[in-house]
Amino acid sequence: MARPDAFEIVLSRAFTRIVGRGTPPQLAAALRHAVFPGGARVRPRLLLAVAQAAGARDLSAARHGGVAVELVHCASLVHDDMPCFDNAPIRRGRAAVHAKFGEATAVLVGDGLIVGAFDVLARACIDDPRLLPALPVLAQASGAAGGLVAGQAWEAEPSPDVARYHRAKTGGLFEAATVIGAIAAGVEPEPWRAVGAAFGEAYQIADDLLDLVGTPTELGKPVGQDIVHARPSAAIELGLERAWARLDDVLQRMRGAIPPCADADALHRWLDEACARLFPARRLQPCTGDALTRDDATATALSM
Amino acid sequence: MARPDAFEIVLSRAFTRIVGRGTPPQLAAALRHAVFPGGARVRPRLLLAVAQAAGARDLSAARHGGVAVELVHCASLVHDDMPCFDNAPIRRGRAAVHAKFGEATAVLVGDGLIVGAFDVLARACIDDPRLLPALPVLAQASGAAGGLVAGQAWEAEPSPDVARYHRAKTGGLFEAATVIGAIAAGVEPEPWRAVGAAFGEAYQIADDLLDLVGTPTELGKPVGQDIVHARPSAAIELGLERAWARLDDVLQRMRGAIPPCADADALHRWLDEACARLFPARRLQPCTGDALTRDDATATALSM
Numbered sequence: 005m006a007r008p009d010a011f012e013i014v015l016s017r018a019f020t021r022i023v024g025r026g027t028p029p030q031l032a033a034a035l036r037h038a039v040f041p042g043g044a045r046v047r048p049r050l051l052l053a054v055a056q057a058a059g060a061r062d063l064s065a066a067r068h069g070g071v072a073v074e075l076v077h078c079a080s081l082v083h084d085d086m087p088c089f090d091n092a093p094i095r096r097g098r099a100a101v102h103a104k105f106g107e108a109t110a111v112l113v114g115d116g117l118i119v120g121a122f123d124v125l126a127r128a129c130i131d132d133p134r135l136l137p138a139l140p141v142l143a144q145a146s147g148a149a150g151g152l153v154a155g156q157a158w159e160a161e162p163s164p165d166v167a168r169y170h171r172a173k174t175g176g177l178f179e180a181a182t183v184i185g186a187i188a189a190g191v192e193p194e195p196w197r198a199v200g201a202a203f204g205e206a207y208q209i210a211d212d213l214l215d216l217v218g219t220p221t222e223l224g225k226p227v228g229q230d231i232v233h234a235r236p237s238a239a240i241e242l243g244l245e246r247a248w249a250r251l252d253d254v255l256q257r258m259r260g261a262i263p264p265c266a267d268a269d270a271l272h273r274w275l276d277e278a279c280a281r282l283f284p285a286r287r288l289q290p291c292t293g294d295a296l297t298r299d300d301a302t303a304t305a306l307s308m
Numbered sequence: 309m310a311r312p313d314a315f316e317i318v319l320s321r322a323f324t325r326i327v328g329r330g331t332p333p334q335l336a337a338a339l340r341h342a343v344f345p346g347g348a349r350v351r352p353r354l355l356l357a358v359a360q361a362a363g364a365r366d367l368s369a370a371r372h373g374g375v376a377v378e379l380v381h382c383a384s385l386v387h388d389d390m391p392c393f394d395n396a397p398i399r400r401g402r403a404a405v406h407a408k409f410g411e412a413t414a415v416l417v418g419d420g421l422i423v424g425a426f427d428v429l430a431r432a433c434i435d436d437p438r439l440l441p442a443l444p445v446l447a448q449a450s451g452a453a454g455g456l457v458a459g460q461a462w463e464a465e466p467s468p469d470v471a472r473y474h475r476a477k478t479g480g481l482f483e484a485a486t487v488i489g490a491i492a493a494g495v496e497p498e499p500w501r502a503v504g505a506a507f508g509e510a511y512q513i514a515d516d517l518l519d520l521v522g523t524p525t526e527l528g529k530p531v532g533q534d535i536v537h538a539r540p541s542a543a544i545e546l547g548l549e550r551a552w553a554r555l556d557d558v559l560q561r562m563r564g565a566i567p568p569c570a571d572a573d574a575l576h577r578w579l580d581e582a583c584a585r586l587f588p589a590r591r592l593q594p595c596t597g598d599a600l601t602r603d604d605a606t607a608t609a610l611s612m
Binding site for chain 1: 327443476
């Protein structure tokens with residue numbers, strides 16, 4: 005196992021305060037199950053890459069911003085897997101929180117992680133008040149008016165607004181990651197929003213594609229769920245060929261959206277690596293087997 | 309219907325931003341159902357009474373703090389009523405959110421209100437950074453390490469810690485109300501914690517008593533639930549007579565805990581009125597009927 009890096013250390017420490025001596029033991033175990041071991045931590049890593057590219061000298065504020073974003077993401081996965089939503093028994097290749105700890109605990113784990121996210125970010129703001137604008141950015145990306153909560157709710161609406169649904173369900177937290185990264189670096193944040201929006205759009209298209217052509221082992225969760233739950237899917241709407249082309253377009257738009265900054269080259273290198281890892285090679289046949297090949301493994305992070 | 313006062317106006321405006329144009333319509337209706345019409349708004353009113361007693365000249369910060377506390381409270385009621393917790397069909401005399409809008413929406417309403425609470429408080433902090441310490445106070449009162457989330461979780465633990473359970477489930481948010489009221493007034497907040505703790509303890513004892521001797525109409529929810537759900541109850545543990553005596557003791561302790569402040573008399577007058585309204589006259593017989601008498605109506609707020 006690799007040694008934990010600086011981000012994982014900050015996440016661990018923050019988690020230890022969120023889950024303190026006053027936490028009931030079953031709840032504490034369930035909270036830990038929801039956060040560790042994590043997936044690829046894509047959102048905080050994007051946030052940190054933006055903060056570095058934008059010239060942040062000290063990454064402490066960015067790391068705490070990243071922890072907050074990751075905790076909100078983990079909360080959304082826990083609630084989304086519940087029987088009243090996707091009823092998914094498996095997440096990250098292990099039992100989902102509700103399957104292992106029960107529905108009541110799953111509700112509370114999500115609640116506790118949302119509260120914990122704002123707690124971490126608020127404490128970071130007390131240390132460095134320049135981070136304060138990150139709080140409403142995180143709230144916007146998480147909440148009922150166009151954030152993650154809205155995204156999950158669109159799935160249950162009789163007439164979902166598909167563009168709003170995708171932006172809320174996936175794009176919002178990636179946008180928040182780039183905006184908060186810029187805030188942590190002390191630069192004008194809004195120009196960075198388009199980078200996160202495009203990254204999120206690409207991520208959503210890749211997720212839709214892998215739901216059709218991926219395997220459960222790759223994804224750490226069941227495939228074919230978009231059809232089962234009648235969820236809007238770019239891969240189903242456009243067909244595989246055009247969806248792959250759309251993914252390429254969006255990734256190109258993302259690169260073009262990077263504003264002038266202290267170290268754009270480093271960000272492009274980070275994106276090269278992240279894209280190679282997250283966005284799988286073009287595959288035009290649904291994959292029905294479940295063998296874990298070496299190449300397939302690189303896509304595992306997508307579900308995480 | 310009485311004209312809305314300044315607090316309800318601030319709450320309404322904050323709600324309009326939390327539930328914006330990006331909110332799916334069903335979710336928006338469910339969020340409104342969870343917050344309006346409200347109960348007695350006891351926690352924000354206590355917060356405002358403390359802020360005034362502590363010498364706050366401008367109550368704007370305190371009102372926003374009160375909105376945040378009330379939204380967290382509403383979120384906890386929505387999740388607590390769900391089938392995997394209390395399975396309570398009725399709240400405030402109307403259908404509970406899960407009963408009217410379904411479980412998935414109930415989960416999301418709670419999530420959206422928690423996010424909204426921190427959003428409101430964060431924006432108030434941007435306007436007035438002296439309010440910043442209120443954010444971790446609210447997080448502590450709401451979260452997994454001894455806050456509301458812990459309180460709900462203790463109900464499902466095999467060996468609940470009863471003192472921690474009550475403090476987390478009820479006391480924490482009242483403590484936060486008095487502490488945030490003091491922060492909003494710009495005075496040392498910690499001495500105010502004991503006032504909120506005692507208020508919360510009294511509230512919990514009264515709630516336990518009314519669950520035994522109250523009527524569903526008084527409470528706006530089913531009675532006898534502590535026995536049904538095997539929840540710790542002061543009224544069951546001590547017996548009615550001693551529980552009433554404990555309530556008197558705690559209310560006296562609350563009065564004694566009020567620190568020296570700008571206008572203690574006004575706070576005592578507010579408490580006189582609140583106690584008369586919230587803590588019912590001694591009643592030693594379980595009430596099995598469900599007629600709403602004039603005197604009974606004063607206790608309705610307790611469940612809200």
